[in-house]
Amino acid sequence: QKEVEQNSGPLSVPEGAIASLNCTYSDRGSQSFFWYRQYSGKSPELIMSIYSNGDKEDGRFTAQLNKASQYVSLLIRDSQPSDSATYLCAVMQFYFGTGTSLTVIP
Amino acid sequence: DAGITQSPRHKVTETGTPVTLRCHQTENHRYMYWYRQDPGHGLRLIHYSYGVKDTDKGEVSDGYSVSRSKTEDFLLTLESATSSQTSVYFCAISLDGGEQYFGPGTRLTVT
Secondary structure: OOOOOOOOEEEEEEOOEEEEEEEEEOOOOOOOEEEEOOOOOOOOOOEEEEEEEEEHHHHOOEEEOOOOEEEEEEOOOOHHEEEEEEEEEEEOOOOOOOEEEEEEEO | HHHHEEEOOOOOOOOOOOOOEEEEOOOOOOEEEEEEOOOOOOEEEEEEEEEOEEEOOOOOOEEEEEEEEOOEEEEEEOOOHHHHOOOEEEEEEOOOOOOOEEEEOEEEEOO
């Protein structure tokens, strides 16, 4: 069983701050990692993928991967109220965590 | 949005009845997936397909079957619906088995 763990939150940050979301996984052989955003009552939307150790940036989002420590994180810079959602971590394509709820306070 | 539709979007059915959910894509993506999402469990894979007539089981496949006779359509069938299958069902597609794009979801209630 491949475990993917996320802190369910809720995580609250003020507008303009950096939000940090974390995910750990159990299968050391995992090679692919994904972050999705899900607004309440909506379907998940892909934010970004990461496959190699280190950082990957896309606009205000940065994914960080550390395979040795078996964690992947997502940083959201200059957080906006529109970023308020649940963020899902996925490992090896279809093993999902239960998500972290983020609230950005204006 | 990726061209993915799901039908029906909402369904209420009785225990013991068969139910078929349809996922249709216009992107010509090779991979298609069915997930269910329940509070406290997140997204769990039911079945997936890696090509026409090629399918495999996921984590929670008991009580479900799938078929894919055309690239664009992936059907999920509940042979005899039970109350434990009340859930939100999402279809997803992927070009290469990596990044996935999700359909709008189907809310199924089994009474």
